[in-house]
Amino acid sequence: MKELERARWRCRRGLLELDIVLQRFMDKHYQQLSETELQQLATLLDLSDNDLWDMITTRKEPEDASLWPVLRLLQAA
Amino acid sequence: MAIARRKFDAVIIGAGGAGMRAALQLSEAGLKVAVLSKVFPTRSHTVAAQGGIAAALGNVTEDNWHWHMYDTVKGSDYLGDQDAIEFMCRQANEVVYELEHFGMPFDRLENGKIYQRPFGGQSQNFGGAQATRSCAAADRTGHAMLHTLYQRNVRANTQFFIEWMGLDLIRDEQGDVLGVTALEMETGEVMVLQAKATLFATGGAGRIFHASTNAFINTGDGLGMAARAGIPLEDMEFWQFHPTGVYGVGVLISEAVRGEGGYLLNKDGERFMQRYAPHAKDLASRDVVSRALTTEIKEGRGCGKDADHLLLKLDHLGADVINMRLPGIREIAIKFAQVDPINEPIPVVPTAHYMMGGIPTNFHGQVVAPYKTGPEEVVQGFYAVGECACVSVHGANRLGTNSLLDIIVFGRAAGNRIIEDLKKNPHHKPLPADATDKVLARLARLENQKGGENVAQVGTALRKTMQAHCGVFRFADMLKQGVSRIGEVAERAAQTEIGDKSRVFNTARIEALELDNLVEVALATMVSAEARNESRGAHARDDFPQRDDDKWLKHTLYFSADRRLDYKPVRLKPLTVESFPPKPRVY
Numbered sequence: 001m002k003e004l005e006r007a008r009w010r011c012r013r014g015l016l017e018l019d020i021v022l023q024r025f026m027d028k029h030y031q032q033l034s035e036t037e038l039q040q041l042a043t044l045l046d047l048s049d050n051d052l053w054d055m056i057t058t059r060k061e062p063e064d065a066s067l068w069p070v071l072r073l074l075q076a077a
Numbered sequence: 078m079a080i081a082r083r084k085f086d087a088v089i090i091g092a093g094g095a096g097m098r099a100a101l102q103l104s105e106a107g108l109k110v111a112v113l114s115k116v117f118p119t120r121s122h123t124v125a126a127q128g129g130i131a132a133a134l135g136n137v138t139e140d141n142w143h144w145h146m147y148d149t150v151k152g153s154d155y156l157g158d159q160d161a162i163e164f165m166c167r168q169a170n171e172v173v174y175e176l177e178h179f180g181m182p183f184d185r186l187e188n189g190k191i192y193q194r195p196f197g198g199q200s201q202n203f204g205g206a207q208a209t210r211s212c213a214a215a216d217r218t219g220h221a222m223l224h225t226l227y228q229r230n231v232r233a234n235t236q237f238f239i240e241w242m243g244l245d246l247i248r249d250e251q252g253d254v255l256g257v258t259a260l261e262m263e264t265g266e267v268m269v270l271q272a273k274a275t276l277f278a279t280g281g282a283g284r285i286f287h288a289s290t291n292a293f294i295n296t297g298d299g300l301g302m303a304a305r306a307g308i309p310l311e312d313m314e315f316w317q318f319h320p321t322g323v324y325g326v327g328v329l330i331s332e333a334v335r336g337e338g339g340y341l342l343n344k345d346g347e348r349f350m351q352r353y354a355p356h357a358k359d360l361a362s363r364d365v366v367s368r369a370l371t372t373e374i375k376e377g378r379g380c381g382k383d384a385d386h387l388l389l390k391l392d393h394l395g396a397d398v399i400n401m402r403l404p405g406i407r408e409i410a411i412k413f414a415q416v417d418p419i420n421e422p423i424p425v426v427p428t429a430h431y432m433m434g435g436i437p438t439n440f441h442g443q444v445v446a447p448y449k450t451g452p453e454e455v456v457q458g459f460y461a462v463g464e465c466a467c468v469s470v471h472g473a474n475r476l477g478t479n480s481l482l483d484i485i486v487f488g489r490a491a492g493n494r495i496i497e498d499l500k501k502n503p504h505h506k507p508l509p510a511d512a513t514d515k516v517l518a519r520l521a522r523l524e525n526q527k528g529g530e531n532v533a534q535v536g537t538a539l540r541k542t543m544q545a546h547c548g549v550f551r552f553a554d555m556l557k558q559g560v561s562r563i564g565e566v567a568e569r570a571a572q573t574e575i576g577d578k579s580r581v582f583n584t585a586r587i588e589a590l591e592l593d594n595l596v597e598v599a600l601a602t603m604v605s606a607e608a609r610n611e612s613r614g615a616h617a618r619d620d621f622p623q624r625d626d627d628k629w630l631k632h633t634l635y636f637s638a639d640r641r642l643d644y645k646p647v648r649l650k651p652l653t654v655e656s657f658p659p660k661p662r663v664y
Binding site: 001002006010016017048057 | 117119122123125144240289290291294327328405408412413579581582583587
């Protein structure tokens, strides 16, 4: 219950850049994500703000390669 | 309705640097501490602080806390309280070494000492050569600090209440603060958290402006709670703006762009900074550039269909320079302005960045208000630190790298003070019978509202009103109109309606409650700014361009109940050294 609201709230971050990118991602892609992709999103959202921002701006690559599909969507958001 | 109640020695609202530094002091002293946070602690806005933390360690060039004190007093445009400023600058070295000891990964010099770099506004020998005073962990100092403090708190058994929102203060008939009511987002339950000490560390409220560099969480919740409980808000007219935030979103475009040769254009393609600062042009100081942008927009030379922004041109630098020296900026422009600066200019506006005002405190972190006999009576049981507090070390204008210092020095000081105060008052005072009446009425109003307006819509009206009427450069007619317009917004906010009435994780309710807090901050800002007939630090009036020490060397106090203003003197007397008397502020 309320998974969308929970996910939206967890997109509230300390960096404004992330707030905006994550909001766009949620609006555009969240409803279409598969179960696996939802898991990947949860893993990405658990990262610290700077690590996540570095991955979105391609300065850093994820250690876990399975995160790529959702990360690509974030990078394009 | 029976409301669950829990008892703690101390309850802290906010888990950024200030709240976590205070919590650590208390938990390590063996007190039972609860820290409430709307988001996971390491996602607090402290994470956005890049510049560093100021301390006169003298690791690179000779330095002295007294020089740092002078810079801070001057930077504050003499509105800072000199006792608090001396206290902060004297403790800087100790608190930085303490952070180092906690494991914070500062950058190092070859000799192993903490690396330091120069920063604007910091001088040697009372206004002489540039000082090298900022201790940093790359450009991620706030991030490193937050993670270090979180780990230490976990070890010290601080109890975190994550995804909880503070709702209102509980005060008894004597005015003493006895705790807070709070909402657990997961369940939607309201709980009373009773405490011998209640500390607010809720951060800034930059979201009152349409253009803001602040994260979405910065809604001034602590200020809203304090204001509703009858505590005045101090110096709310003073907001620091950055001249170049991306139009529409607020993300910062650093000064590095103009340093590399980028410049600003109006709708006629004119390089307008030449008119405002013939020598420095686009590299003039932040406040000068911000005021110039605002004037261009007000006089109808803004760009776009609403003529409400300017353009930052850098394509003449060429793709190589942009890719090599400004890659982060190019990324931000593409992502947030949908323009590639290699081909097109970036739309920018002056953007709200930092709130100098807040809940009035002394340098022990105790909240002080004129509610009994004197102008600065301690409100028993209530403490505030960080951006939500006005201690006041930043006065009318904050220096870079002083905010991270502020949160650590006063977070620790407030922790120490609470430990002392609890020795004298070891028991919980009984809660008044009506402790939760007001907050429950506020929640019931929202629950039962019919035919009300949408929260997002009112929020947008609030931000646009603040931006248009109380931005970086302020005009008498706009402020006067602004006071009545923001009053209208407040009335609309009192009648918002939410579609979702469920209990579990109701973010619509949270956002409506955040709006209540934004309204308090916006009203305080507008009313205080309209009344201050001078220009000082970040408060720039078109009709009163000069600082007026005879009439205005005083702190503003705004009272929410009747939207009344009062004033109190600036504390010009330091703790041990001679006072720095007001002088013209020239750099």
